């Protein structure tokens with residue numbers, strides 16, 4: 001949790017981002033995330049006590065809200081599968097195919113999946129999200145891309161990726177969940193945000209976070225591109241608008257079986273839970289309600 005000084009810094013940063021002029025250009029990142037140090041730092045951030053846990057909880061709940069009982073997920077740019085593990089633990093009824101281009105991420109992810117005993121439900125394959133092999137893996141109930149689109153080098157490749165999703169969605173009627181950073185208007189916002197919001201993480205992770213924010217598509221750019229998916233909805237986090245979500249709910253009211261449970265009855269560690277609630281509060285109320293309708297298909301032990 002940022003200390004009081006950092007919280008004051010975040011408020012000042014938000015005010016400047018809102019009122020000062022700026023026109024930050026995209027600075028693309030390499031596509032595949034590689035390098036043992038950065039893969040390990042990113043993986044650790046998704047652990048139970050890691051800085052990404054609250055954001056993964058938000059995403060896993062949203063994805064759960066979009067999945068029917070026994071649903072199948074096709075995820076684009078899965079990294080080391082920390083989000084997929086989170087979702088699989090929340091929803092023991094779902095199966096997941098995750099994709100990535102980075103051998104190191106795939107290998108770290110397979111190791112984590114095997115250690116969690118979830119190899120029967122999560123498969124990681126090497127695939128490019130601009131040419132995802134949807135057909136080879138059977139119909140998905142949900143296509144997702146979390147923190148991955150900002151790795152695409154340019155708008156034409158983004159368009160190609162979104163067009164593939166749109167085509168698969170139109171053919172199957174599945175749900176879609178896209179989440180990423182939103183590029184701010186000012187470079188100073190991207191520079192200062194990781195230092196103020198996550199002062200506890202390693203230098204490598206702060207640098208990665210800053211680079212991702214600078215590589216992100218703006219909310220306007222990604223909203224325009226994702227409009228290729230019919231009836232998709234868009235939302236951006238408020239206060240410091242550095243996150244965006246685009247989704248289509250084929251299953252907006254998840255069937256809760258006899259064993260089903262609303263997850264707001266479930267708590268992570270106290271600190272995790274506080275941070276998750278703080279992250280959730282950044283979103284418009286319609287998104288908060290939608291995310292909170294995500295559920296676990298059996299009470300967590």
Ligand SMILES: C[S@@+](CC[C@H](N)C(=O)[O-])C[C@H]1O[C@@H](n2cnc3c(N)ncnc32)[C@H](O)[C@@H]1O
Nearest residue numbers: 031032033077078079100101102128129146151
């Ligand atoms: C920041 S990580 C996010 C991983 C995961 N979705 C998460 O939220 O933890 C982005 C991942 O996208 C992968 N990636 C980048 N370009 C890709 C492409 N064209 N196709 C598939 N994966 C790609 C990178 O290798 C990296 O592992």
